[in-house]
Amino acid sequence: MIDIQEKLKEIGPYVEAPDDYMLVCRCEEVTKGEIRKAVHEGFFTIEEIRRYLRSGMGLCQGQTCGKLVKGIVSRELKVAPTEVEPAVSRAPMRPMEMEILAEDGGVAHE
Amino acid sequence: MSRVADTIIIGGGVVGCAAAYYLAKAGNSNVIVLEGTKSIGHGGSSRNGGGVRQSGRDVRELPYAMYGIKNLWPNLSEELGVDTEYTQKGNLRLGKTEEHLKKLNTLASNAQSVGLDVRMVDAKEVKEICPYLADDIIGASWCPTDGHANPLTTTLGYYKRSLEMGVKYYTDAPVKELRKIKGKVRQVVLNDGTVFEGESIILAAGYESREIARTVGVDIPMTRLIDEALVTEMQPHMFDIMLGTAGGDFYGHQAHHGSFVFGSDSGYEVVTDMKDPSAMETNSLTLSASCRAIMSYVPALKDAKIVRSWAGWLDNAFDGVPFISRVDEAPGLILACGFTGHGFGTAPAVGLMLSQMVAGEETVVDISALRYDRFKPIR
């Protein structure tokens, strides 16, 4: 059980940092500051942060920034990076055109 | 640390978070929300296609669906301080056969009877509204006041705002049972034994509500059904309307960000037997089937790349409309579940009504048709 308000008190308020402007998720143009701030607004999981900011939701699906975001979130939460669960993996493993995905030998229903 | 509150809400989805927000807004911020997983909005709230529509709904739902669109959605982003991406540019429900049109006609006249502006349009008008659609569409129903929003930011917006207003949230707090104290449902016991206590208990935990309600002798007549959705990479802006079909092939829209979000199915869903339901695995057939469905109505998207697909559980009520109701034999308990895959668009109105039920006020519209005990044997 995680008491969100308790945890927010524990980690203290968001304090601006000089490198907050830096892009972390380049596919969706999410900055380090946005991610840091979101943690202090009560978004503690990668799942929530993805949904709130779109980090890791673009073309590469977090292949590039996943580890970086995890590092930032864990530092804000004052926990080890291994305690921050990465996002789940879903098909398709690579971006793929609808026209190609549609051709799997199945027949469209009417 | 107080584990006693005026209201305990079980389920940190869009309905639970909205209820918490409207309670706090009315000055009742002594509220605790318990989310069973580690993330707010982990269930259907973040897995749906974002429709905010009235057309196509059961007449029992229409009054509060219309109320929400008229009174709550327009200012929601401003109220929450989070962009919900609410877009009210209409909904086309497409038909390719005479049978489809017949079905759409019936839905439209039912909706018109309770005052909704929805009408039938022909193939030519369909193309005028959305030029990207397929040529074999022969007609559609058109509801100009329908629209869509971003379910992710809406759910998290309700969470963020209510948290700021003092609502207490607990995640990773799965509920094991409800307990009555002197005949009234007061206690909520977690798997780890922690006990929370409140005057009112709102049960808004999707399909999991059924197991929880059973612990005080109430069975909610619903089942669960898996459903899938997918998202494309960013596309140039094409259209703002929400799309659906008479045949239920797919639904979806283009998000502000440029991606298209669609929900569809392969037909295998009804026999899905997932070893671990919490895994919410996608099916190997559905991604391809969904693309065929989408392309047959929006051929212009054939080259759009899918970047991800996902699945989520619907909590399907036996008759397709939710249970939003106090429970006579379990005083203190308020149900808000069984949304059957179309709860997102009505969540603001439902949240507001739940806050009114807690306060003992009359709800903004009459929802007596959504009682928990409406199931009657068919013979």
Added chain:
Amino acid sequence: MKIERYDMIVVGAGPAGLSAAIEAAKRGIKPIVFDENQRPGGQLFKQIHKFFGSKEHKAKIRGFKIGEELLAEAEQYGVKVVLNATVIGLYPEKEVTVRIGDEVKHYKGDAVLVATGAAENMVNFKGWTLPGVIGAGAAQTMMNLHHIKPGNRVLMLGSGNVGLVVSFQLLQSGCEVVALADAAPRVGGYGVHAAKVSRCGVPFYLSHTIVEAEGTDHVTGVVIGQVGPDWKVIPGTEKHFDVDTICLAVGLSPMSQLLKQAGCKMADTKGGYVPVCDEDGATSVPGVYAAGDVSGIEEASSAMIEGRMSGATIAEYLGYITKEEKESRVNELEAQLDTLRQGMFAPKNRGKLVEKTEEGIDVSMNLLEKGYVAQDEIERYPGVTKSKGIHPVIECTQNIPCNPCQDACKMGCIMIGKNITSLPAVDSNHKCIGCGMCVASCSGQAIFLVEEDVEPGYGEVTMPYEFLPLPEVGDKGMAYGRDGREVCAAEVTKVRTSKAFDHTNLLTIKVPNEMLMTARFYKAK
């Protein structure tokens, strides 16, 4: 809808996947291997350097040659490799959906081996998204597969083996590597790799990280700075370099998404997000296996052994061999893997400072902190001896599992012994004939031939040389020390190339006698 069925499906035709498929095919299985690339071999075909290890690990063979051998073996045993085949998902009942051409095909395997390898890590600094900031792996792909120079002036971040090897390859391709930086206080990769970069004149900046990539629409410069104990840059320590390319070699992350999608139990480890596997590579999902970097970052040699182990394990799982047959094969492979995991760079020593060699000799701190062994340190190692006639000088100062030099010398001058990680020693009882086989065989390019008094006051140094254009006899230039600084004028007296040297040319230069233990590289004027 059709589902094609196979005993064994392998995802990834890299060293692990191919080795597994070959091993299984030898037992009678007909595996199918999918790879999203247009060529098989994974990273092997980017590896133009000679591998370390012993004969059984294919030591002193260049990576791409190992790749060719694997492919030939795969063909010999009838392994079906499907290229340009992108796996979309791994579903229950071991179903794999694959994009092949313009369609999607469904396959089911009784066993599925995921050998998808790893992807490069990134770091954030101001300007990291500018064109010109690239991964070291990307630089390798450009150079070694597509024959494109990644840039002209390059800064490398990362002193692990990838950073060191790629720096050397950048130099070989004609780039100028202006500096090699690493936030860590010590060089992470093999000392011999560092030494060969260092003597070419690349300065090492340990405890330094990138402050900023400069430029508006592409990289025009870089600023690095020294990091303090809190990993933050100490103000005033910033250094600027004009570069057009910044190469990042900051580690790899397993591409384990497919295993995660399949519902395999995962673990978040220091080596990345990996499936929880038993010793044979079986994941928590029955019939789903993992091998190679996807199950924990190592290198190609161990990936190939792990792949073979998975192949044998799957052969037993599918009833093609008995448990005893599998165990005896796995034990044999495990022994090979164990030798690879010995020495100073063994997984158990990761992050630790090893101060003494197995022989009890002090490790060169200059090598760890600057990238080269200092003049006053070199003579304490057993491969470095002085004698009148021609003899090898083996500047191998760290215990790594590698021994081709011992076999290369037909005269018996070089001794490593049974322990593969021991430092090579020169046995002066055996007479060196100056054949140069040891020089060419050393994957670390750490062996030199030295001969005093070839003519009055002058001697000769023979060194491994892998640059073009190849100098010619009579060319005059400068000799450089281990630290990459000019030491004296030098004249090329011999240039030897031979098939047996496998593209490592032997360059002999004439320098004054007193420079024989200093001159380690040559550049034309």
